[in-house]
Amino acid sequence: MLGGKKVTVVFVLGGPGSGKGTQCANIVEHFGFTHLSAGDLLRAEIKSGSENGTMIENMIKEGKIVPSEVTIKLLQEAMIKSENDKFLIDGFPRNEENRAAFENVTKISPAFVLFFDCSEEEMERRLLGRNQGRVDDNIETIKKRFKTFVDSSLPVIDYYTSKDKVKKIDAAKPIAEVFEDVKVIFAPYAPKVNYCFHLFFLHQHFLMDLCSLMFALAFYPYCTE
Numbered sequence: 143m144l145g146g147k148k149v150t151v152v153f154v155l156g157g158p159g160s161g162k163g164t165q166c167a168n169i170v171e172h173f174g175f176t177h178l179s180a181g182d183l184l185r186a187e188i189k190s191g192s193e194n195g196t197m198i199e200n201m202i203k204e205g206k207i208v209p210s211e212v213t214i215k216l217l218q219e220a221m222i223k224s225e226n227d228k229f230l231i232d233g234f235p236r237n238e239e240n241r242a243a244f245e246n247v248t249k250i251s252p253a254f255v256l257f258f259d260c261s262e263e264e265m266e267r268r269l270l271g272r273n274q275g276r277v278d279d280n281i282e283t284i285k286k287r288f289k290t291f292v293d294s295s296l297p298v299i300d301y302y303t304s305k306d307k308v309k310k311i312d313a314a315k316p317i318a319e320v321f322e323d324v325k326v327i328f329a330p331y332a333p334k335v336n337y338c339f340h341l342f343f344l345h346q347h348f349l350m351d352l353c354s355l356m357f358a359l360a361f362y363p364y365c366t367e
């Protein structure tokens with residue numbers, strides 16, 4: 143529950159450059175989730191001129207993890223503001239502190255954890271080719287982010303694996319192929335088709351076709367004279 147509404151949360155995890163943001167955009171389009179990237183929220187906080195801006199910017203440049211209370215507040219505010227009840231939380235929880243604090247504060251447990259598994263070699267290639275002007279997409283910071291991922295984030299994935307909540311995806315494949323695997327996992331969340339609505343329209347079409355046929359048969363003798 144969050145501010146009185148029941149929410150579904152999926153944590154989207156994986157190393158830097160594994161394709162979390164790319165696949166979240168596809169999931170939003172096909173399955174109606176709202177995408178909340180912790181990294182994007184932190185970058186927006188820097189831009190907004192917040193009092194935490196300088197601290198967040200320094201942490202991002204060093205590939206370190208921002209204290210949980212800052213990130214959780216941003217995630218909570220975004221979820222409350224949204225009219226949706228299905229969220230992809232991308233890049234969070236990044237360490238044990240993030241994980242425990244989120245569950246304590248929000249009382250929300252994820253429906254499952256989507257884990258994009260990719261080699262460092264491939265992730266490095268992608269990050270160096272991303273060209274979005276991110277201050278952390280340089281080889282020095284990328285190496286630090288990889289270390290933080292191994293030391294702090296992989297234990298979170300191990301924790302959720304022990305709870306049988308992790309759905310692991312081979313993220314080294316091309317984007318479209320990764321999404322084929324993602325789609326299988328999200329199939330239970332596909333928007334429901336309203337069969338009654340379809341049946342009504344099929345029925346309408348059938349009646350109209352029948353009327354046209356009767357009309358044509360009735361006038362056929364006159365048309366052929």
Ligand SMILES: Nc1ncnc2c1ncn2[C@@H]1O[C@H](COP(=O)(O)OP(=O)(O)OP(=O)(O)O)[C@@H](O)[C@H]1O
Nearest residue numbers: 157158159160161162163164268272315316317320
């Ligand atoms: N399966 C893929 N194959 C090749 N390139 C990919 C694939 N998925 C994403 N990319 C590209 O790799 C780059 C990083 O992808 P993306 O931003 O989605 O990763 P991310 O996991 O969100 O990274 P970060 O943790 O740094 O935010 C982007 O330029 C994206 O277009």
Ligand SMILES: Nc1ccn([C@@H]2O[C@H](COP(=O)(O)O)[C@@H](O)[C@H]2O)c(=O)n1
Nearest residue numbers: 180181201202205206207208233234236
């Ligand atoms: N839970 C988080 C998520 C991110 N950060 C910081 O932001 C950086 C960029 O995150 P991306 O998910 O966009 O790659 C990340 O390296 C951290 O410095 C964080 O502190 N806590």
Ligand SMILES: [Mg+2]
Nearest residue numbers: 162163179181
């Ligand atoms: Mg991202």
